Amino acid sequence: VMVWLRRCTHYLFIVVVAVNSTLLTINAGDYIFYTDWAWTSYVIFSISQTLMLVVGATYYLTFTGVPGTATYYCLIMTVYTWVAKGAWFALGYPYDFIVTPVWLPSGMLLDLVYWATKKNKHSLILFGGVLVGMSLPLFNMVNLITVADPLETAFKYPRPTLPPYMTPIEPQVGKFYNSPVALGAGAGAVLSVTMAALGCKLNTWTYRRMAA
DSSP: OHHHHHHHHHHHHHHHHHHHHHHHHHHHHTHHHHOSOHHHHHHHHHHHHHHHHHHHHHHHHHHHOOTTHHHHHHHHHHHHHHHHHTTHHHHTOOTTOOOOOTHHHHHHHHHHHHHHTTSOHHHIIIIIHHHHHHHHHHHHHHHHHHSOOHHHHHHHSOOTTOOGGGOOOOOOTTSSOSOHHHHHHHHHHHHHHHHHHHHHHHHHHHHHHHHO
């Protein structure tokens, strides 16, 4: 029974984190649609995605102990997002406005650190957390570059459910800072270490509670 409970807790956590990461990704893809705080939104969503990814991937990686699991977890997030993006059809959006698999390289870096340090959790937390935090904002920007121009799409396919205050307007790029990728990477690199540690700790707690 304890094994069954531990497995259920494990899979439930993965589903919850992956689903929330999917929602955050869709919001990050929409960031330029709604407001002149475009880069502020980009930084916030990039950091939030980074933290959701690193806590779930670290938990999953240390749970299985198999390098490659973090990449697999990122693949789950990507597929979830592709399925969710299918809802764009109902809103009249073109399907090319879809997220590219931006998490996979970050997951690969996490797996690489775990493998290269011979499954050392402390190295995974420190080096893996920093690498994920620094890399994901960069890949997220690549994602935004590869999709159809968001601002043009916003005017071409207006959302019928948008309230007036969320009407697309020209973003004030560089109004507060000039490098959203650098800011997101810097903040993400610091915060991801803490979230990687939390992912490892959640794994420990799961075993302790379920094995008691």
